[in-house]
Amino acid sequence: MTKKHPDVRFHCQKGGRCCLRKVPCPDDAMPLSKACCRGRVRICRIRGDRKTCARMAHLGLLPGSELELICPGRGNKCMVRVNGGTISLDRPVAEGILVTPA
Amino acid sequence: MSTHLNIALAGNPNAGKTTLFNHLTGAHQHVGNYPGVTVEKKVGICQHGDHEIHVVDLPGTYSLTAYSVEELVARDFLVNEKPDVVVDIVDASNLERNLYLTTQFMELGIPLVIALNMMDVAESRGISIDTERLAGLLGVPVVPIIARSGEGVDRLLDTVVQEAAVGRRPDPILLRYGSDLDEAIAAMVPIIEEHHLLTDTYPSRWIALKILENDEQIIDKASQVNPGVSERLLAISEEVTNHLMHTLDAYPEAVIADHRYGFIKSILHQGVITIRFVGDRLYTSDRIDRIVTHRLLGPLIMAAVLFGLYTFTFNYSGTLVDGLATLFATMGDMVDRSLPDGPLKSMIISGAIDGVGGVLGFVPIIMFMFFGIAVLEDSGYLARVAFMMDRIFHFFGLHGSSVMPFIISGGIAGGCAVPGVMATRTLRSPKERMATMLTVPFMNCGAKLPVLTLIIGAFFSTHQARYMFLATLASWVIALLAAKILRLTVLRGESTPFVMELPPYRFPTIRGLVIHTWERTWQYIKKAGTVILGISILLWAMMTYPGLPRDQLAGFAAERAQLLAASPPQVVAAMKKGSDDPAALRLAAAIRKIDARQAMAGLRNSAAGRIGVALESVSHFAGFDWRTNIALVGGFAAKEVIISTLGTAYSLGDVTTDKTTSLRQRLAADPHWNPVVALSVLTFIMFYAPCFVTIVCIAREAGSWKWAFFSMGFNTLFAFTLSVAIYQIGMLLGLGG
Structure with missing residues (x-):
């Protein structure tokens, strides 16, 4: 069974170490840790080591994905809802995820 | 038709695998919805019609990489044990994430039946799923179930038995991962096939994919089997990784994950899923x-x-x-x-x-x-x-x-x-x-x-x-x-x-x-x-x-005899009768003192006592005497023993108080x-x-x-x-x- 994947455009950006980006990060992008409790956001970039990025990618935390924030930690820790599941992230991870309002 | 089947339950943590396993086998085992709690392989047997089904509960995982022990355990089991059918438990209320693992089973080409669990929760969240359409698009049987109540489980088992009867191993699904990675895979697969690198265990395309994903286990295995060929494959992988890092600022695994999610979205958007409520409704x-x-x-x-x-x-x-x-x-x-x-x-x-x-x-x-x-x-x-x-x-x-x-x-x-x-x-x-x-x-x-x-x-x-x-x-x-x-x-x-x-x-x-x-x-x-x-x-x-030496035992016996001989015969008789006459009680207490001294000497002379005494030279810095030492050494065997040992050691050594003292x-x-x-x-x-x-x-x-x-x-x-x-x-x- 072969399925042609819908077209995805990749953008080239310098700097950062990881992961896939479909949308270039605008100037008003901010780390998830600062964006806490702001409702829906879109990931534009993820920084971190290769393993962490891969693990987050498997959980659906990829540049381009939309998140719903449920953040009782107010910046210390984040709870995000992605693909119907709730994932908790600690501060260093949340700091490495740049988001824009969706 | 076979009467003996081996099936494995696989799925994301919290998808309801263990609940289904309990329902099927009634096994006494640990269940939980703390992520990753089922780490061990749990086996049970369930009877369905004429079929005896051996069920293995695999650890809950989100993917089939080598990042965690659970994922390795699950993957190795699927590849090495080759169960007749793998039941993939998918949380219907969280379809996109759960199908991610499903796509990886399909990439591996294993016989699959999807158990779409928690249909009731999905319904309550306003999510309707067209299971027929989902089955058609994925090419895998899909059975809606509610594991908690057991609804749909019989139908699931019917489907499992049917699939096992067909006995085919499906071809691995071919997903596209973008032109760069597709080209790299196309270059790697012929090399893998030509040298039969691990191909008796894994599909060749899957090996290529894992090398690109920087999967340590597969890379190690390949390097052991054929270092030269592995070098060539790793060189291709490195080249495309560098290219992706340069052009997309992304590692191959992120690109691959993105394409898998893209594939899932494309399926779900073909009328599989209908959401009645507005998207940002809070659950x-x-x-x-x-x-x-x-x-x-x-x-x-x-x-x-x-x-x-x-x-x-x-x-x-x-x-x-x-x-x-x-x-x-x-x-x-x-x-x-x-x-x-x-x-x-x-x-x-x-x-x-x-x-x-x-x-x-x-x-x-x-x-x-x-x-x-x-x-x-x-x-x-x-x-x-x-x-x-x-x-x-x-x-x-x-x-x-x-x-x-x-x-x-x-x-x-x-x-x-x-x-x-x-x-x-x-x-x-x-x-x-x-x-x-x-x-x-x-x-x-x-x-x-x-x-x-x-x-x-x-x-x-x-x-x-x-x-x-x-x-x-x-x-x-x-x-x-x-x-x-x-x-x-x-x-x-x-x-x-x-x-x-x-x-x-x-x-x-x-x-x-x-x-x-x-x-x-x-x-x-x-x-x-x-x-x-x-x-x-x-x-x-x-x-x-060892007990007390004979001469010491004889010494204590002599002391007792001497005491009895020195007492008036009527007091001895009264003591033996258990009378509460003051003289008899005094005599009884004196005898008990000798007994206690004997017991104390016995304990001190015993193996444990000797250890306790030997340790006293060090333990006195912390204020422990030899009897406490015995209890502490005993406590190494099991902490419960400390109290009973202290009890024995101190009741033996006690000469002043009567038996009822705690x-x-x-x-x-x-x-x-x-x-x-x-x-x-x-x-x-x-x-x-x-x-x-x-x-x-x-x-x-x-x-x-x-x-x-x-x-x-x-x-x-x-x-x-x-x-x-x-x-x-x-x-x-x-x-x-």
Whole structure:
């Protein structure tokens, strides 16, 4: 069974170490840790080591994905809802995820 | 048609795998919705029509990479054991994430049946799923089920049997991962096939994909089998990785994951899923989370819940504990009456009944506590506790998930380090896991509690509750500090990021709770019936043999004879009758004094006594006498033994008080003991070497005896240093009076 994947455009950006980006990060992008409790956001970039990025990618935390924030930690820790599941992230991870309002 | 089938249950954590497994097999095993709790392979059998189905419950995973032990276990099982059918349990309310794993099963080309679980939850969230269409688009049978109630399970099994009867292994699905990666795969596959690199186990395209994903296990295997070819493949992988990093600022695995999600979205958007409600509607779980994990309210609620667990455990188990104690006392009395005096009777009463009874006496407490923990775990609250505690634990070099092993080991009230050490399996980072494993024995387990209660009751009875609370607090502080020390020295390394899925809040099922509680309680009972029984008898023997030399025995006999001969015959007769005549009572007390001295000399001469005396040359710095030493050495076998050994040692040595005096009163009256000694002993008991069973468990979990011995040495040295400091400073300040 072969399925042609819908077209995805990749953008080239310098700097950062990881992961896939479909949308270039605008100037008003901010780390998830600062964006806490702001409702829906879109990931534009993820920084971190290769393993962490891969693990987050498997959980659906990829540049381009939309998140719903449920953040009782107010910046210390984040709870995000992605693909119907709730994932908790600690501060260093949340700091490495740049988001824009969706 | 085959009558014997092998199936595996696979799926994301919290998708309901274990619930389905319980429903199918009725197995007694641990269930939970704490992410990653099912780490072991669990097997059960279920009968469906003429078919005997062997079911394996695989660990819950999000993907099939080599990042965690669970994923490796699941992957290796699917590839090596080749089950007839793999039932992929998919949470219908969380379809996109769950199908991610499904696509990886399809990439691997394994015979699959999708069990679409929690259809009721999906319905309540306004999600309708066209299962026929989903099955058609994926090319895999899809059966909607509700594992909690068992709805649809029969149909699922029918489908499983049908699929197994067809007996085909589907071709691996060919997904596209973007032109760069597709080209790399196209270049790698012919090389893999030409050299038959691992192709007897894995599909060739899958091997290429894993090499691109930087999968350590596959790369290692390939390098071992054919280093030259692996080099070529790795060179291709490196080239495309560099290219992707340069052009997309992305590693191949992120690109691959993105394409897998893209594939899933493209399927779901073809009319598979219809959502009736508006997208950003908050689910009940999220509403609860906003309160329960609130920055200020969260810790307060957590403290209240933990206090509730404490109260529940100790208030409601009391009657049962007393009942069991009476039962064992009655058993002891029965043996005492029905057997003649001698070594056999002594062994059965002091060795078997007292030793095992001491342990089984805790069963109600353990059971109530595990029930409480099972409620917290199954409802999803424990994952929130881990979430809230992560920040504190992170500071000490541990992980939020370390909280669970600490609580099980006795972090709240009683517990056991053995299941605690086993519970560290939920931790992914080896160093954090090791640090947790080595520090959980510092918690006050169910066996240490009665010792603490005894000593605190004897010397600090006016502030008993306060001291008990302080002891719990001290165990946490010391454990966390020790973890920090370990993480700064022998276990130095980066902390793993805390990325964890929080399961939705659910009402626990009675069946699940009963299975959980029983499973853990049984583990404890088994320990009492085997290890503790053996150790109790061994200790009894060590405290009994070798007996006193003949000349000493004769000396004590002569003393008694002399005493009797010197007394008027009517007083001797009155004493033998048990009269309460004052002269007879005085004579009886004098005889008892000689008996006690004989017993004391016997104990001192026994194997255990000699060890105790030998250790006194060191232990006197911390204020321990030889009898305490015997109990502490015994406590290494099992902490439960400390009380019974102290009881034996001090009842033998006691010459002034009558039989009914409790151990607590004897210790309080003993000239060797004072508040400073008590505090020093208390500290040592709390922190010295974990018991033998825990040591074995650490060796097994850590995969080497090195860490087990380290834990023995490190803890004992640490505890002894603390005790010496307490004793010496306390005595200097003159607090020992």
